[in-house]
Amino acid sequence: MVERAASVEISGKVMYCRGRWTLTHLADLERQVAAIRWPEGQGVICDASGLTALDTGGAVLFQQSLHAAHRQGPKPTVQGLRPDFEALVQLVGAQQGDRGGKGPRRHTRIERLGEAAWHQWECGLRGLAFLGETTVALVRVLSRPRSLRWRSLLRMLHIDGVNALPITGLLTFLVGVVIAYQGAEQLRKFGTNIFIVDLVGISLLREIAPLIVAILIAGRSGSAYAAEIGTMKVTEELDAVRTLGISPMDLLVIPRTLALVIAVPLLTVYADVLGVFGGMLIASGQLNVSFTEFVGRFEEAVAVRHFLIGIGKAPVFAIIIALVGCYQGFQIRGGVGDVGRHTTISVVQGIFLVIVFDAICSILLNWWDL
Amino acid sequence: MASQPASEKHQSVIEVSHVSTRFGQAVVHADVSLSVRQGEVFAIAGGNGCGKSTLLREIVGLLTPSSGTIRLFGQDSRSLEEYDGRPLHRRFGVMFQHGALFSSLTLVDNVAVPLREYTGMSPALIREIVAVKIAMVGLPPESGVKYPSELSGGMRRRAALARAIVMDPELLFLDEPTAGLDPMIAAGFDKLVLSLKGLLGLTVVMVTHDLDSLWRIADRVAVLGNGKVLGVGTMSELSQSNDPVVREYFHGPRGRAASEQAAWNGRDRNV
Numbered sequence: 001m002v003e004r005a006a007s008v009e010i011s012g013k014v015m016y017c018r019g020r021w022t023l024t025h026l027a028d029l030e031r032q033v034a035a036i037r038w039p040e041g042q043g044v045i046c047d048a049s050g051l052t053a054l055d056t057g058g059a060v061l062f063q064q065s066l067h068a069a070h071r072q073g074p075k076p077t078v079q080g081l082r083p084d085f086e087a088l089v090q091l092v093g094a095q096q097g098d099r100g101g102k103g104p105r106r107h108t109r110i111e112r113l114g115e116a117a118w119h120q121w122e123c124g125l126r127g128l129a130f131l132g133e134t135t136v137a138l139v140r141v142l143s144r145p146r147s148l149r150w151r152s153l154l155r156m157l158h159i160d161g162v163n164a165l166p167i168t169g170l171l172t173f174l175v176g177v178v179i180a181y182q183g184a185e186q187l188r189k190f191g192t193n194i195f196i197v198d199l200v201g202i203s204l205l206r207e208i209a210p211l212i213v214a215i216l217i218a219g220r221s222g223s224a225y226a227a228e229i230g231t232m233k234v235t236e237e238l239d240a241v242r243t244l245g246i247s248p249m250d251l252l253v254i255p256r257t258l259a260l261v262i263a264v265p266l267l268t269v270y271a272d273v274l275g276v277f278g279g280m281l282i283a284s285g286q287l288n289v290s291f292t293e294f295v296g297r298f299e300e301a302v303a304v305r306h307f308l309i310g311i312g313k314a315p316v317f318a319i320i321i322a323l324v325g326c327y328q329g330f331q332i333r334g335g336v337g338d339v340g341r342h343t344t345i346s347v348v349q350g351i352f353l354v355i356v357f358d359a360i361c362s363i364l365l366n367w368w369d370l
Numbered sequence: 371m372a373s374q375p376a377s378e379k380h381q382s383v384i385e386v387s388h389v390s391t392r393f394g395q396a397v398v399h400a401d402v403s404l405s406v407r408q409g410e411v412f413a414i415a416g417g418n419g420c421g422k423s424t425l426l427r428e429i430v431g432l433l434t435p436s437s438g439t440i441r442l443f444g445q446d447s448r449s450l451e452e453y454d455g456r457p458l459h460r461r462f463g464v465m466f467q468h469g470a471l472f473s474s475l476t477l478v479d480n481v482a483v484p485l486r487e488y489t490g491m492s493p494a495l496i497r498e499i500v501a502v503k504i505a506m507v508g509l510p511p512e513s514g515v516k517y518p519s520e521l522s523g524g525m526r527r528r529a530a531l532a533r534a535i536v537m538d539p540e541l542l543f544l545d546e547p548t549a550g551l552d553p554m555i556a557a558g559f560d561k562l563v564l565s566l567k568g569l570l571g572l573t574v575v576m577v578t579h580d581l582d583s584l585w586r587i588a589d590r591v592a593v594l595g596n597g598k599v600l601g602v603g604t605m606s607e608l609s610q611s612n613d614p615v616v617r618e619y620f621h622g623p624r625g626r627a628a629s630e631q632a633a634w635n636g637r638d639r640n641v
């Protein structure tokens with residue numbers, strides 16, 4: 001048999017502990033202890049004279065095996081334990097004795113359901129309170145435009161508007177191309193090539209360009225707001241701002257919201273142009289609709305209201321995204337892990353609310369025959 | 371570890387030789403040499419920005435010095451960066467200044483991380499060992515289910531200590547263990563470190579500003595300044611030093627208060 005670095009075995013009623021009872025060998029020792037069949041009803045004698053090393057983990061296992069023996073009979077007697085090991089075993093035993101409580105009781109399913117519901121209710125209330133607070137701050141700032149933080153507004157406009165131009169332009173251009181391609185297939189069958197203008201123009205201007213911009217901005221800016229404000233909260237920067245007598249609303253939320261309210265409609269116009277341009281390219285390539293024909297048809301087919309409806313939705317999208325992002329930032333409580341979680345929530349919730357609002361708009365506008 | 375003569379009276383656990391560190395133009399260490407003996411509490415002291423924490427980070431392998439070598443148990447600390455360094459990592463524990471507890475894990479899970487990573491023990495035994503360590507550092511058992519953000523600063527410090535000692539390391543590094551704790555808790559923490567050292571036979575290396583703590587628990591102190599070691603010795607030896615910076619450090623108003631306090635207490639080390 002291979003000599004083990006640490007072993008425990010029982011012969012008769014004597015339990016022999018040998019070798020190095022340290023963390024390295026504990027997994028092996030634990031299996032050995034579990035395999036022991038304790039003699040029933042007799043006092044086990046533990047011979048620990050063969051122990052050459054013992055650490056806290058080893059002492060815990062030693063204690064546990066004594067307890068296991070005790071369960072089958074009288075309290076075991078320990079022999080030959082080195083004094084320094086004995087001190088460690090006693091220390092561990094004392095600590096174990098201290099441990100009465102098993103932590104808080106686990107909640108039942110109904111309690112958890114109630115907790116979750118209550119939590120959602122509270123979240124809703126807090127969201128509403130945040131909306132109210134922002135409105136008040138907005139009215140206050142707008143009634144005294146000098147108190148608006150222009151520098152920060154311009155900086156946000158640059159970051160969230162100007163810097164977003166390439167990506168929004170490219171994406172809507174590609175979406176215009178995709179729509180035109182899909183439409184071309186169908187329209188060619190009926191020989192109604194010229195209607196590609198209606199298809200691309202109306203769908204892009206009214207629905208798709210504003211949505212694409214909103215989704216991009218939610219991913220780009222909404223998440224950044226949540227992470228930024230959340231990190232400021234974790235590092236107590238927000239508290240510092242408050243103690244300086246500056247309202248975080250004025251400093252952070254208002255400039256960001258206004259920046260998006262200005263930037264998103266502008267980006268939407270820009271996206272409209274590039275999207276339609278993408279459609280135009282495909283129309284001339286696939287359907288022989290020349291640029292002049294396209295533009296001529298565009299004037300008569302696409303009513304101005306489609307453009308206005310699209311642009312009109314954009315500021316609302318902007319407000320939704322900015323407020324959700326900032327709100328989630330303020331909700332961060334604990335540590336760094338929370339930042340990631342709330343950033344994700346801000347994006348998902350932002351896009352969700354944007355689409356819900358868009359759907360409501362569609363239904364209402366349909367009622368009013370617009 | 372053949373390079374370590376076994377006959378040496380005090381075996382050195384850490385051997386820092388001719389280390390210099392530069393960050394761009396800034397020279398942090400010009401030529402630092404130190405050795406830490408087995409079983410002692412070794413403190414690294416010095417003013418802000420003298421490179422104490424940098425030295426600590428170099429010893430535990432988080433930073434590589436620009437030149438010079440650092441040996442841990444006779445092995446080059448550079449090997450810590452590689453996968454082969456894992457056995458060496460098991461032999462020391464580090465407690466970071468702000469705890470560096472994993473914020474996504476509860477206290478119990480935080481302390482259990484090294485055990486789960488390095489051993490194949492059953493969850494039940496791991497729980498038991500973790501509970502003992504948590505009790506050892508003086509945290510109440512019910513705090514085990516809490517997340518780091520729900521703990522106070524002092525408790526977080528204790529939890530970090532529990533994680534650092536859970537593998538029963540031979541060597542324990544403490545980065546500013548008492549900074550920001552109130553004097554009572556700081557004294558308690560010092561006591562805790564000493565008692566753990568006695569129980570587990572630890573060698574302790576700590577970086578600290580806390581003069582009270584230096585008088586209370588340090589066997590030897592190295593004072594860093596101007597990128598060099600200005601002096602190494604016991605606190606009483608250092609307080610006799612002729613070096614102006616060391617004198618300033620120990621004989622400033624706070625240094626005097628701490629040494630008077632230490633004299634008053636008669637350096638009661640029998641914890």
